Amino acid sequence: MRKNIVAGNWKMNKTFQDAEELISTIAGELDEKDLSCKVIVCPPSVYLEMSSDYADESILSIAAQNVSSHNNGAYTGEISASMLGSMEIAYCIVGHSERRKFFNETDAELSEKVDQLLDYNIMPIFCVGEQLEEREKGIQFDIVRTQIEKGLFHLNNDEFLNIVVAYEPVWAIGTGVVASPEQAQEMHSFIRGLIAEKYGSETAEETTILYGGSCNPSNAATLFANKDVDGGLIGGASLKADDFVKIAMSF
Numbered sequence: 068m069r070k071n072i073v074a075g076n077w078k079m080n081k082t083f084q085d086a087e088e089l090i091s092t093i094a095g096e097l098d099e100k101d102l103s104c105k106v107i108v109c110p111p112s113v114y115l116e117m118s119s120d121y122a123d124e125s126i127l128s129i130a131a132q133n134v135s136s137h138n139n140g141a142y143t144g145e146i147s148a149s150m151l152g153s154m155e156i157a158y159c160i161v162g163h164s165e166r167r168k169f170f171n172e173t174d175a176e177l178s179e180k181v182d183q184l185l186d187y188n189i190m191p192i193f194c195v196g197e198q199l200e201e202r203e204k205g206i207q208f209d210i211v212r213t214q215i216e217k218g219l220f221h222l223n224n225d226e227f228l229n230i231v232v233a234y235e236p237v238w239a240i241g242t243g244v245v246a247s248p249e250q251a252q253e254m255h256s257f258i259r260g261l262i263a264e265k266y267g268s269e270t271a272e273e274t275t276i277l278y279g280g281s282c283n284p285s286n287a288a289t290l291f292a293n294k295d296v297d298g299g300l301i302g303g304a305s306l307k308a309d310d311f312v313k314i315a316m317s318f
């Protein structure tokens with residue numbers, strides 16, 4: 068049975084003190100709840116160690132937001148998968164649209180990041196999604212297919228079983244314009260179909276596919292009610308403990 072996951076991507080927000088207050092409030096609130104999903108918090112990398120102190124692998128895990136495509140060495144400012152692994156970080160976002168857009172991350176580089184993470188037993192949360200113009204042209208399925216084929220389809224079946232996919236239409240990220248439940252379900256089912264074609268239906272059924280883009284406590288339940296939507300990657304609403312915990316309670 069695939070896992071339902073709600074992951075909070077804090078992006079480049081919060082001072083150390085505010086981050087500690089947020090993670091401790093989230094951990095405290097989750098402790099009292101009966102959850103039907105796994106919760107992941109993705110703080111900025113400088114707060115990973117502090118955040119890990121509040122994690123409890125059965126309910127709350129910590130993820131990095133990015134990783135280097137290189138193993139180790141002279142890459143000033145980069146953080147390697149071996150470093151994350153040595154801190155027992157269990158997940159890492161790869162290929163968020165902001166990384167693709169502002170840091171020119173290519174499909175080839177992203178596939179190397181995926182390999183690095185898998186080498187250190189860290190599960191990639193691999194983001195895909197089309198831009199507004201691409202949806203307007205009706206090519207959203209081609210875009211997502213290419214992102215998945217180039218970033219992930221070099222993996223073998225056992226490796227692929229460690230992948231979480233996040234569908235994040237770029238036009239919905241941080242805009243307040245959320246995909247309709249039908250749009251989300253349609254794309255999630257398309258993605259699961261691609262995985263089934265390549266790896267078989269058993270692997271496809273085991274793969275968690277998250278939705279991301281303006282997900283909040285009011286729309287989470289209708290999105291997560293769809294058969295192929297296994298949770299969310301939450302940006303803005305993950306910066307407020309109450310909203311984030313409400314989203315995690317939306318299954």
Ligand code: PGA
Pocket residue numbers: 076235239240241242243279280281282300301302303304
């Ligand atoms: P948002 O961001 O929830 O603020 O739209 C989602 C994301 O970027 O992962």
